Amino acid sequence: MDFSYSARTDELLDELEYFMDKHVYPAEKVYAEQIAAASNPHEQPPVMRELQAEARAQGLWNLFMTHDDCGVGLTNLEYAPLAEVMGRSLIGNEVFNCSAPDTGNMEILALYGTEVQREQWLKPLLDCGIRSAFAMTEPAVASSDATNIGSTIRRDGDHYVLNGRKWYISGILDPDCRLLIFMGKSDPDAPTYRQQSMILVPADTPGIEVLRDLPMFGYHDRLGHGEVQFTDVRVPVENMLGNEGDGFAIAQGRLGPGRMHYAMRAIGMAERALELMCRRSLVRVAFGQPLAERGVVREWIARSRMEIDQIRLLVLQASWLMDTKGNAAARSEVAAIKVAAMEVAHKVVDRAVQTFGAAGVSDDTVLARMHAVTRALQIADGPNEVHLRTMARLEVKRYR
């Protein structure tokens, strides 16, 4: 294993860190103020457009894309440290067009889209001219087991007709959202993992109704998480991704890199929280001593450093495996980083919240929101228990 950063990564890392210091951190407050003042809180604030234009002009754009023809063509190992730096700010990944769910959707289009689909949808997504959503989870069934998905995709002549109720569909409330990738059952009689398909649905197709703007621990994210009803939504047969029944295979194909992105951004959040914790504990004096002199706080700091560095190595190992052996060979490691990175990030953020006292739960710092994000992301994109199940299955299989 060789985890040393390539010359390309070193160069981009310098540029990215400079960009974050100069443009992104100072814009966090402006971004929040503009959202609070907007008539639609899901609209992209003007400051984000400005940041994106600047990032793009500097070549810090679509760095997540490992396909040469779509982005800079970095490997997962090369991108990982960059994702970490972006993750230090909750608005970071949007600035560089590296945010979910668009990243996963672009990945799907790059891997499975036809020429026509790529031209129509991938190109504008790479330009960030439009946004997209991924519609899989359903309120009525345990969706961590995707075989439960009950929405239907039924062929009717030259069209497919879609019906079902989805929820926590991130991005759908953004007025720039033009595309949904919808997962549903196209053949309930097929073998279990061939029953599902994925299909491209223009967001303005009649029959799509956003019923609710769902919160995350009371926060309403800029992108918005929608509960959405699909009633007799008709899309042309050409919108199918791959063939009927490919839904599971496509879902598997996009998983590796997406989870690495989440994990590295979690490390970025943890690093920011640790930095804030150290700075605060040096200046906050209680019972005659700065908090930094207290044994308990020192232990939080030391443990946080240790845990963050362990996780980073795990993520670099998973990235290296994906690059050298493929996503399938890295399944266990990819599952591990999704769980471990988010748990560590949540733990470190929680310690930082405690160190800040009341200020930690206010919105004067990024900590409260990071606390919610690192908790929710232990459910989103598959709950921890499901990833642990995957790991245990692979581990036990070796001894059968």
Ligand SMILES: Cc1cc2nc3c(=O)[nH]c(=O)nc-3n(C[C@H](O)[C@H](O)[C@H](O)COP(=O)(O)OP(=O)(O)OC[C@H]3O[C@@H](n4cnc5c(N)ncnc54)[C@H](O)[C@@H]3O)c2cc1C
């Ligand atoms: C902020 C946020 C954003 C999201 N964005 C999207 C999106 O854009 N698109 C989309 O389609 N979905 C999205 N989701 C939904 C998310 O992917 C699902 O919530 C997740 O897959 C779990 O499905 P579920 O909620 O139906 O939980 P369930 O399947 O009902 O599971 C409930 C709990 O059961 C436990 N559990 C499940 N399986 C096992 C097991 N094998 N062993 C032990 N315990 C188990 C876990 O603790 C789990 O949390 C989002 C969720 C959140 C919170």
